[in-house]
Amino acid sequence: DVKVTQSSRYLVKRTGEKVFLECVQDMDHENMFWYRQDPGLGLRLIYFSYDVKMKEKGDIPEGYSVSREKKERFSLILESASTNQTSMYLCASSRTGRVNTEAFFGQGTRLTVV
Amino acid sequence: QKEVEQNSGPLSVPEGAIASLNCTYSDRGSQSFFWYRQYSGKSPELIMSIYSNGDKEDGRFTAQLNKASQYVSLLIRDSQPSDSATYLCAVNMKRPGGSYIPTFGRGTSLIVHP
Numbered sequence: 015d016v017k018v019t020q021s022s023r024y025l026v027k028r029t030g031e032k033v034f035l036e037c038v039q040d041m042d043h044e045n046m047f048w049y050r051q052d053p054g055l056g057l058r059l060i061y062f063s064y065d066v067k068m069k070e071k072g073d074i075p076e077g078y079s080v081s082r083e084k085k086e087r088f089s090l091i092l093e094s095a096s097t098n099q100t101s102m103y104l105c106a107s108s109r110t111g112r113v114n115t116e117a118f119f120g121q122g123t124r125l126t127v128v
Numbered sequence: 129q130k131e132v133e134q135n136s137g138p139l140s141v142p143e144g145a146i147a148s149l150n151c152t153y154s155d156r157g158s159q160s161f162f163w164y165r166q167y168s169g170k171s172p173e174l175i176m177s178i179y180s181n182g183d184k185e186d187g188r189f190t191a192q193l194n195k196a197s198q199y200v201s202l203l204i205r206d207s208q209p210s211d212s213a214t215y216l217c218a219v220n221m222k223r224p225g226g227s228y229i230p231t232f233g234r235g236t237s238l239i240v241h242p
Contacts, residue, residue, distance in 0.1 A: 047229070054136075056234035057172075057216070062227070070225050073129075104171055108230070115220060116162050117230045119171040 017041070020105050020120035027127050033092040035123050037105030044110040046088035047117065048072075048080065050101040057104065063088055064110065095127045130155045130221045134233035141240055147204040149236050151217030154198070160220035160228070161193055163202045165213045166235065172216055176202060207240040214238070 021036035039046065045064050049057040049072075059072030061080040069080050077099060081089045088107075092099055102124050106117040131154045141147045149163075160179055164172035178184045178191040178200065190203040200219075204211055214235040220228040 045227070045229075049232075054234070057232040059229065059231070062229055064225075064227050070223065070227065072229075106230070111228070115160060115228065116174050116177050117218070118174070122171045 018105055018107050018118050018120040020103075020123050022123050023121060025123060025125045027092075027095050027125065029096060029127055031092075031095045031127075033095050033125070033127075035090040035092075035103055035105075035125070037088045037090070037107075037120055038086050039088075039107040039118075040086065041107065041118070042085065043107035043118075044085075045108045045115075045117075046082065047106045047108075048078075048088070048090045049104045049106065050074070051104055051122075052101050060090065095125075097127050099125065100127045101125060130231060132217055132219050132231050132233040134215075134217050134236050136234055136236060138237040138239050141207050141238070143207060143209060143240055143242050145207050145240075147207045147211065147238055147240070149202040149204075149215050149217075149238065151200045151202075151219075151233055152198055153200070153217075153219045153221075153231075155219065155221045156195075156198060158219045158221055161191070161200045162218040162220075162230070163189075163191060163200075164216040164218060164232075165211075166216055167213045204238075207238075209240050209242055212238055212240050 105120040163176040217233040
């Protein structure tokens with residue numbers, strides 16, 4: 015079974031803090047993604063990576079950065095957390111390609127910024 | 129902007145009925161289509177994938193794809209209260225950098241009442 019593991023299930027951080035969300039997958043997938051999910055807005059893509067050290071901005075990258083130093087690990091960084099970044103953060107991974115490339119999700123991290 | 133559209137619902141059906149969930153997408157070049165189920169507070173779980181026009185059946189679930197109409201649907205037969213969840217339609221769409229990335233609809237909430 016594909017396993018995508020996020021480092022924390024719940025996090026509470028203070029405004030202005032630097033926050034690291036970690037994600038690890040064990041299926042040797044090339045692609046990794048970070049989404050945030052908010053009520054009424056669905057899943058929105060923050061950043062994705064298609065290879066080690068390679069990244070592309072998604073639809074809402076402002077206020078975030080990412081790091082992928084190893085194939086299995088993809089980190090999301092909130093440089094200076096703000097209350098509007100309170101959300102559910104979902105990491106996912108998939109193989110490269112146009113077909114048979116379903117995404118598998120981690121358990122999610124619910125981040126609260128106070 | 130490339131989009132995936134779903135009716136947010138809620139869709140309410142009696143136990144034992146057929147639930148029909150619909151999705152349209154904007155990118156005519158898309159080739160991979162997925163349905164995810166998400167229970168409240170949990171991460172999305174893949175339930176169906178479809179790549180060719182027509183129907184694909186898996187147990188009580190049938191996915192239908194019509195590329196000419198840019199339309200994907202999910203039928204759930206003999207609906208059970210345990211099927212009550214939000215159903216997310218996802219389409220792999222081409223990003224500016226050339227990668228195919230899952231783009232999600234906002235989801236349809238399904239309620240199956242006894």
